[in-house]
Amino acid sequence: MPHYLDLFAKELRSKRERLRQTLMAAEVTEVDQYLRVAFQKEWRDLSPPVRREFRVVAVDSGRAHQEYALGAVLYVCRAVAISSWGKSYRAVVSDSHVIVSPREQLSNLVSLRSEHVEHQVALEALKDAKDVDAVLLDGSLYGRVLHVPVCFDYPGESALYLKYVETLSQLFEECRRRKILLLGVSKDSLAAHLTRLLLNDVTQRILEVLSHHLSPEQLTLLRQNLANQRQESSQAMRLVADLPLTETQRETLRSLVTEIRHPRPDFALIFPWAKTAGYTTPIEPYPGVPFYKYRTKDLRAYVQRRFDDALADYHGREQEFETWAYDVLQKPFHFPAIVTFCVKLAHNDTPLRVDVPAYNVGLPTTLSELSESQRLDPPPVRVEDILRFLRTGYGGPDLYNVWLVRADQEARLPESDFTTLYEPLVEKELKLPLVPTRRNRRARYAR
Numbered sequence: 001m002p003h004y005l006d007l008f009a010k011e012l013r014s015k016r017e018r019l020r021q022t023l024m025a026a027e028v029t030e031v032d033q034y035l036r037v038a039f040q041k042e043w044r045d046l047s048p049p050v051r052r053e054f055r056v057v058a059v060d061s062g063r064a065h066q067e068y069a070l071g072a073v074l075y076v077c078r079a080v081a082i083s084s085w086g087k088s089y090r091a092v093v094s095d096s097h098v099i100v101s102p103r104e105q106l107s108n109l110v111s112l113r114s115e116h117v118e119h120q121v122a123l124e125a126l127k128d129a130k131d132v133d134a135v136l137l138d139g140s141l142y143g144r145v146l147h148v149p150v151c152f153d154y155p156g157e158s159a160l161y162l163k164y165v166e167t168l169s170q171l172f173e174e175c176r177r178r179k180i181l182l183l184g185v186s187k188d189s190l191a192a193h194l195t196r197l198l199l200n201d202v203t204q205r206i207l208e209v210l211s212h213h214l215s216p217e218q219l220t221l222l223r224q225n226l227a228n229q230r231q232e233s234s235q236a237m238r239l240v241a242d243l244p245l246t247e248t249q250r251e252t253l254r255s256l257v258t259e260i261r262h263p264r265p266d267f268a269l270i271f272p273w274a275k276t277a278g279y280t281t282p283i284e285p286y287p288g289v290p291f292y293k294y295r296t297k298d299l300r301a302y303v304q305r306r307f308d309d310a311l312a313d314y315h316g317r318e319q320e321f322e323t324w325a326y327d328v329l330q331k332p333f334h335f336p337a338i339v340t341f342c343v344k345l346a347h348n349d350t351p352l353r354v355d356v357p358a359y360n361v362g363l364p365t366t367l368s369e370l371s372e373s374q375r376l377d378p379p380p381v382r383v384e385d386i387l388r389f390l391r392t393g394y395g396g397p398d399l400y401n402v403w404l405v406r407a408d409q410e411a412r413l414p415e416s417d418f419t420t421l422y423e424p425l426v427e428k429e430l431k432l433p434l435v436p437t438r439r440n441r442r443a444r445y446a447r
Contacts, residue, residue, distance in 0.1 A: 035269065059137050108152075141356070146287055176357070282383055361382040
């Protein structure tokens, strides 16, 4: 049988039930039942839509990169800010490097470069337009504020993180000053902000049930292990095995330990359990990698240590660089907290994740002020305004947001464009052949 389909069918049959449970988000443990009950309290139906005209800027980017036989890489990032009044703002950035770092860092650099150029075209659009109601970014706004401050090993790009923070800060401040709604919209989020909060509730509920079977000392020890087991799940599993419980109760606790250590995405709760158009309780999530821990450090010494390559790029202007870098690294301490929630704009659609700066919903919270994730229950009144705005731009399951879909169509950079349009132009303009790696070698190189 071609394409190994006979072996693949055998593999599917051997794992049928587990694959079905995973792919369909089926309830398989008692913890799932607890979670479902807790989730229902956090799901809210949408209000009737109110249609109005908005002046919107929607931003997206595309990127591609290719490695070559001489150990070099070429990347291209392009971004567009399209407006509801018909004007577009475009940018393309490209560079090549000898590969000197793990490929993961190279991918991070290209990803950060793409988001950075998004900020640039968004600021260009805002500078040009007087009246704007909203700026839409494709992807997580929360993720943008959590990038760890690092220096890349590539000449000319080693200060990219600092430039990124500078433009993101400018975008926050411009939208705050002009009272412009700034939204990050994610189509395929793996975030588990709500799941983690619900697991805290489920843990308390399960411990209440087990309190009739355990001594106060055993209950306290179990509670401590469940709180700390993200670092050491085996210790919690050993404790569960030694407790005077039934096998069913132990299995519930084992499932709880596994779920806490590897929480499923919020979308995996919404897909099976949310049967109506609606949204989840908004959350101000505590940053998983809190940048503000660097507040306690000597930032000037941090710049000298972590941005040594960037200092080399600024040879003869080291003091100028250090002063600029120090000023930029102060900015994340003043970033707004991000309010996040999931929404289904139709009962038969998949969810979206929406991120918005706290100031857009009337809250003064900054990211560095958070000590834990917190629900916003009841939701701020302005959340309803955001939902009405999103429904205005909704065109059904295939058109989740008319403005962002247009931006995506214009910015997306498929591999076929890179190899048939961009690479030939590089060869023409630079008057040199691009030598692909062996696994990517193409017939065109034979000419």
